[in-house]
Amino acid sequence: MEEFSIKTKQKDNISILGLEGYLDAHTSVELEKCFEKIISEKKFKIIVNFEKLSYISSAGLGVFMAFIETARNNAGDIKLCAMSDKIYNIFDMLGFPILFEIYKEEDAAIEKFN
Amino acid sequence: MDKTNKILFKSSTKNLHLLRKFIEDKARTFGFDESSVNQIILSVDEACTNIIKHAHMYNDKEIIEVELNTNENQFIIKLNYKGKAFDPNNISNPDMKEYFNKFKIGGLGVPIMKKFMNKIEFLHLNPDKNSLTLIKNL
Secondary structure, eight states, X not given: OOOEEEEEEEETTEEEEEEEEEESTTTHHHHHHHHHHHHHTTOOXXXXXXXXXXXXXHHHHHHHHHHHHHHHHXXXXXXXXXXXXXXXXXXXXXXXXXXXXXXXXXXXXXXXXX | OOEEEEEEEESOGGGHHHHHHHHHHHHHHHTOOHHHHHHHHHXXXXXXXXXXXXXXXXXXXXXXXXXXXEOSSEEEEEEEEXXXXXXXXXXXXXXXXXXXHTTOOSOOHHHHHHHHOSEEEEEEEETTEEEEEEEEEX
């Protein structure tokens, strides 16, 4: 089976999720659970690092849509970073940069929160 | 010369990676560049995800038959399945401004398919047979 994993870390009050592998209708359930856990812990400043993500389908995009409003309503945000061109093209084609801040580097996303 | 390949998948999101691998190998061998290969893989993934969710309602006893045909310059993926009919051509693309304003979820599989494939055909033969065809030109 193709792998998907999430490495989470905390930097001050920011939760950083490092995605790895393939994010589709099957594996997006794991990401959804991860977001649910973070939000339930009242952590609303979230960065998602795509550096090691090889694939995303619309099921993966839906997870970010599901939590962005809650994050922003609680003085937080979901900021995205380090996407390959392949992944960015999917976000861009559908207009996601209208709603989501997307950074080339994780540090830039952290700085924006600070 | 025309070529045909056929493979059966249990209708489960667990199998999407197998489906993608099957399509990837065939599309690359056919001669598509990396970008087109990725577009085809994603389109077929979205089509099958819709079938698994909406036609089969996650019942993994159902089957999706993937039939691959090629001619000189076309890569033709036909998905044969039982269950509820769903013609992507009858679905309008969402207004993305409204989509983001209202924080909507889902409904992006069809716009992706329409954007990346040259043609989509749907045939509802009877309650027991639907066929969704995705065509990409070389």
